[in-house]
Amino acid sequence: MISFDPAARRSGSAQAGADFIWLPRRRRSVGAARGLLRTFLGGVPGGDGLLAAGELVLSELATNAIEHASVPPGRLIAVRFEMVSAQLRLEVHDASRAWPTVRPLAGGYEESGRGLLLVESMAAGWGCCLRPGGVGKFVWAVVGPVEGES
Known part of the structure; x- marks a missing residue:
């Protein structure tokens, strides 16, 4: 079982209402x-409505890392x-500087390689950035209603 120490959360640059946790x-x-x-x-008020898509997208991003x-x-x-x-x-966030790439599906029988396609379909947006002042990169995604849509 993996546990985390709330004291190990990053402080300072983390914004209020955001959680930042290190994991093995x-x-x-x-x-x-x-x-x-x-x-x-x-x-979070309304958080239940974001849970299914959020868990799927987070699973794919973490698995890639x-x-x-x-x-x-x-x-x-x-x-x-963060809301x-x-x-x-x-x-x-991970320590690699290699950017993730979406791989096209060749025949549909592969056992892996669909993660970022799922992220693209479930997220309102996603991308990758170098970690400011740190090693590696972070991949981000936004889940929820697209601005301007109801």
């Missing part, structure tokens, strides 16, 4: 990240959740 770079951290997201959204980031052993990943208006912003 292991497969079971994906489930831990989903649990942390459920806790975060449980304290764990499975595809070429980094030395012992590096951590971080997840960040921006009625939208949920998710971030997954």
Whole structure:
């Protein structure tokens, strides 16, 4: 079981109402990240409506950071959740500078490679940025109603 120490949350640059948590770079951290997201959204009005899409998108981003980031052993990943208006912003940070790429489906029988296609279809937007003042990058996605749509 993975646990986290609330004192290990990043302070200072994290905005009020946002959670930033470091996790081991292991497969079971994906489930831990989903649990942390459920806790975060449980304290947000209307959070239940963002949970299903948020968990799916977070799972895909975290899995990519764990499975595809070429980094030395012992590096951590971080997840960040923030409400921006009625939208949920998710971030997954890792120590790799390699950008994620959406792979086209070849024959439809592959067992992997669909993660970012799911993110594209479930998120209002997503992208990747270098970590300011740090090592690596973060991949972000926004889940929720698209601005201007009801």
